[in-house]
Amino acid sequence: MKTALTIAGSDSGGGAGIQADLKAFSAHGVYGMSVITAVTAQNTVEVRSVQDIETSIIKDQIEAVFDDIRVDAVKIGMLSSAKTAETVAASLQIYEPAIVVLDPVMVSKGGHHLLQSDAISVLKEKIIPMATIITPNIPEAEVLVRGNIQSAEDMMEACRSMQSLGAKAVLLKGGHLNGEPNDLLFDGEIFTWINGTRIHTKNTHGTGCTLSSAIAANLANGASLIEAVQEAKKYITLAITHSLEIGNGHGPTHHFYELYNNAKLVKKLLVKGI
Numbered sequence: 001m002k003t004a005l006t007i008a009g010s011d012s013g014g015g016a017g018i019q020a021d022l023k024a025f026s027a028h029g030v031y032g033m034s035v036i037t038a039v040t041a042q043n044t045v046e047v048r049s050v051q052d053i054e055t056s057i058i059k060d061q062i063e064a065v066f067d068d069i070r071v072d073a074v075k076i077g078m079l080s081s082a083k084t085a086e087t088v089a090a091s092l093q094i095y096e097p098a099i100v101v102l103d104p105v106m107v108s109k110g111g112h113h114l115l116q117s118d119a120i121s122v123l124k125e126k127i128i129p130m131a132t133i134i135t136p137n138i139p140e141a142e143v144l145v146r147g148n149i150q151s152a153e154d155m156m157e158a159c160r161s162m163q164s165l166g167a168k169a170v171l172l173k174g175g176h177l178n179g180e181p182n183d184l185l186f187d188g189e190i191f192t193w194i195n196g197t198r199i200h201t202k203n204t205h206g207t208g209c210t211l212s213s214a215i216a217a218n219l220a221n222g223a224s225l226i227e228a229v230q231e232a233k234k235y236i237t238l239a240i241t242h243s244l245e246i247g248n249g250h251g252p253t254h255h256f257y258e259l260y261n262n263a264k265l266v267k268k269l270l271v272k273g274i
């Protein structure tokens with residue numbers, strides 16, 4: 001069985017962060033592991049408080065996993081502070097994981113800051129250069145490139161600029177712009193639009209976490225970058241289509257094991273002509 005490690009924050013409400021990542025890994029048949037960077041007291045409405053985990057424990061968690069278990073892919077989410085980002089960068093440098101999917105989480109749906117502003121430079125200088133792919137949304141990309149992104153041309157320019165920070169590829173998510181949620185993949189040479197259809201629901205808690213974990217799981221399972229992203233887009237679309245009316249705020253996405261796996265099985269059988 002392939003394995004994936006998420007390095008991220010805990011969401012007590014279960015919809016985003018570590019909890020979403022592990023659910024997405026399982027739905028893809030990947031063995032999930034976790035390094036917790038921060039504990040958030042969070043539900044579908046708000047983030048009430050955050051406690052950063054001591055950096056020595058973050059380092060120990062990373063070492064405990066890598067010293068014992070083969071890690072096929074790493075997903076990085078909430079890093080919270082500059083010292084946490086420094087610790088993650090230093091620890092990962094020792095193990096040089098081949099696949100790193102970075103979701104540069106900055107602000108929750110309710111507007112709570114999940115990354116302190118002095119951590120941005122560490123993210124840009126030490127974490128992004130390790131990444132196989134980074135998956136910013138529009139506001140996160142605007143922080144990383146220090147500019148406004150409103151059009152398809154702006155998205156292309158932002159991708160180029162972020163890729164030049166050292167990531168192998170960039171998936172800029174268009175969900176925050178008006179119109180269809182079309183994402184743009186740039187691998188340093190080729191631009192590919194990964195188009196979506198907007199689902200009208202308020203239940204989009206953890207969509208970014210789910211998408212990036214699905215990409216990590218697909219890469220761990222041996223998919224090419226483009227396949228990993230295209231399949232993950234199908235997965236998140238299904239997960240939002242069947243999102244759950246849980247809580248009073250933004251409900252979580254549904255990690256739809258049966259439907260997702262059945263859809264893949266039906267496709268396989270059709271290809272084989274059965």
Ligand SMILES: Nc1ncnc2c1ncn2[C@@H]1O[C@H](COP(=O)(O)OP(=O)(O)OP(=O)(O)O)[C@@H](O)[C@H]1O
Pocket residue numbers: 016105107108109136137138173174175176181182183196197198199200201204205206207208209211233236237240
């Ligand atoms: N209402 C929607 N319908 C369909 N797809 C959507 C919708 N909203 C977002 N998406 C898609 O979901 C994926 C996750 O994108 P999104 O921009 O919501 O992430 P995010 O803002 O980082 O999420 P998070 O709040 O978890 O940090 C992208 O592929 C995006 O295009």
Ligand SMILES: Cc1ncc(CO)c(N)n1
Pocket residue numbers: 008009010011016017018040042077078105107108109114205206207208209
């Ligand atoms: C712990 C955590 N990570 C990421 C997000 C972004 O959705 C969130 N709300 N909470």
